[in-house]
Amino acid sequence: MEPIDQELEEGELELPSQPMSLNMGPSHPAMHGTVRIVMELSGETITKADVQIGYLHRGFEKMCERGNWTQVFPYVDRCNYASPMLNNVGFALAVEKLLGVTVPERCQYYRVVLGELARIADHLTSQGAMAMELGAFTPMLWFIKGREMIYDIMEEETGARLTHSFGRVGGMAKPPSDHFKPMVAQVLPRVLSILGEAEALLLQNRIFMDRLQGVGKISAADAIALGWTGPCLRATGVPYDVRKAHPYLVYDRLAFDIPVGQEGDNWDRFMVRIEEIRQSVRIIEQALEQMADQGPVNVDDPRIVLPPKDEVYSTIEGTIQHFKIVMEGIKVPAGEAYGYTEGCNGELGFYLVSDGSGTPYRVRIRPPCFAITAGLGGLVTGLMIPDVVPTFGSLNMIGGECDH
């Protein structure tokens, strides 16, 4: 008996298939961050994708309403746990906007350096993780080696590798340590050399290129319509960066470029992030040069900044100052403000409302990942299941930020 489809070309062969539902996540090794994608498949092609966040919902915004303003810092640490310093500084800047204070210049440089270090660490982590999810385990080890060097600096400065809680309203928890500058200066070239080695492992790799190039494309108009910012938007060719568009801290004094992509695909997003690491290194080098070695870090206002600990224990004035700030909180004048900075995934905004008491009346976060994750479903529709992994990885969703 002859097979019935003998005369058909192989390309025309169509297997009869029923739509199939596939559940990816929320706990899946390739889904970094707890998120679930419910996909409807036709064969191996995704016809519909429903992205469900909320598996990392802690009610962060509500929690902020019960402590004082300073007690919000540990929470924002955990919004983007890959670059907590950027969140710390972003929140501090928003409260300072409401208070109408500006931190001393030395502190501004310090915040820039720490923030850019955090950006490097974040990009190294996320891109390393993406490579690993595609099977490239070795590059991941390289990326993480670089990241750990930066985490060592963070640990030296703040006492914690990851959740530093180092920002303060009106300054930082501590001034830069004596060996801060040489430490950073030594680490940067090593990070760059590690990055070069890791690039050599990936950028010529046929499998890696095939899975990234031309996959997960989005147009600039679509990305803007979704509210995308950060590397994902810049990969589509839109050079929007809060640091350039609305400079804060001392970014207007530092020379750096905004890398952009052309296609808006996974490859562009990967390459934008890699280039941003190099730009961050440039920023840090300039900032270290301009940053003063001496001088105040915190604003000189007893209503905002805690007194030195020895004064708390030995003078009544110090005790009262400490008591007022710790027990009642910093009195932020009634009003509202939106403070926004360039987080490592895009515009990180804090919309704050104060009723004049020591406790925030409302803290609303505008996390970059929330808008970006909203585009994931559309991006993977029409792709194959294996394309979900690099697409999702290159968007770099951080579950903690999608706390809505």
Add this chain to the structure above:
Amino acid sequence: MPTFKLDGREIPFEKGDTIIRAAHRMGIDIPHYCWHPGLSVAANCRMCLVEIAPPPGQRPMQLDILEWDAEKHDYVVAKKPKLQPACQIAVAENMEVKSESSPEVEKARSQVQELLLLNHPVDCPICDQAGECRLQDYWLEHQGTKKRMRDEPVHKPKAVVFGPTIVYDAERCIVCTRCVRFSAEIAKDPVLDERQRGNLTEIVVSPGRLLDHDYTLMTEHVCPVGALTSSDFRFKARVWFLRSARTLCMGCATGCNAYLDYDPRTMTPHRHRPRENMAVNQYWMCDEGMLSYTRVTGDRLLEARIAGRPSTFEAALAEVKRLFAGVPKESIACVLSAQHSYESNFALVELASKFIGTTALFTSGKPKGKRDDILIHEDKNPNTLGVKKLAPSARPFDQLLEGLLTGTYTHVIALGTDLPGQPELLEAPLSRAAAIVTMASHDGPFVRRASVALPASTWAETEGTYINSRGMAQRSERAIDPKGESRPAWELVALVGRTLGYATEWKKLKAVRREMEPEASAPADRPVGA
């Protein structure tokens, strides 16, 4: 009304007002320690200094001073306006006063504050006043500078026992003499005074005396700093953890307005302190009233009891039904309580007259006690007039005892714990009763004799209206959750009524209030019929 200008704002004043009093009436706070609206003026803290513009055509009052000139590196002769205490200067029409708007005043406040803290011990972490201390508030608002003095501060006696209720710390004291003036002027017992001079001044009790008049805790209350502390509240709670409910004092018929401070985490009341009401208690309260909150937690009846043994509510109510089955209504007596709220008594009056149909109403309450001409009333019940208004024909408690002895009444439904008269005289008549159902908050003679006892909430656990000796209906807010199984007394009355088959359908306090006459459910602090 004539006006004067304070920081450019027109402020009306009455004849004889001082600047601070006129501003205080308008809700403007001129910082002060020693001034108290209810006490005489001492003008010794110098915190309320203000700048007063000279009358037209006159030179301003100025002082010659030596000012440090950093450029010349020497002191130079300069002038500054003579500031005057706002608490002492009487207001005149069109007077121009600068308080916040004068840099000289701000400077003076900062310096006064610095001097007050000069010898102050580092006590905030162990001081009960922390969190409501003027020194802390004003440091932040008016000083904000660090310590400049390098010398050892002056040391003075600490934890001096002034009397059974008050402990004094001379190092924390700013010698504003509020406590001295309070004792002399309000309590009429000038038992406190100052000793020594300058930074060695301290407050002392008269030799051979203790601070033991009836208003000693008020000296602690008026103290703007942590110098006087109450032995009752000392080290018990930190004030920033406490919440306040606007309550009434249940100690006597005066009905002083108060705040009950309680810890919302443990639902424990910690402090009872006066709430300003010029028509009742002004700013004050007596010691007994301030300590009366302890009874909210002490010696409570927290579960239903049948013949003295703990039981469930259901079993207790079943027992009530059994005991009252087929009893003629003439044999049932109801006892109202002047200790309980108007609402609870109203519920019982309704049950008795409208549903059961008995006219045998009696009143109970605490026996008469001590009185004075300040606040303490001899009637120790907060709601005597309320009961009288609800049941004008209610008879005194003695007549119930007689009725029990003669057998006129065999069944009793009673509200309240406290009974007038000697406990041993109650024994015989109460033992003659066939059944006593009592709704009480505390253990007592009635509860011990009762066939069925139901646990009632205290005033701190339920809202209620009380009519004081001047006929003012006032409301007391609920502070804490009811302890144990206890429920508001009106709810227990409704439960008993329903158990006996009557339509006492009140489920909420609102429902009870709807049935009350409108004037008795008037908002708090308004006299009935006024």
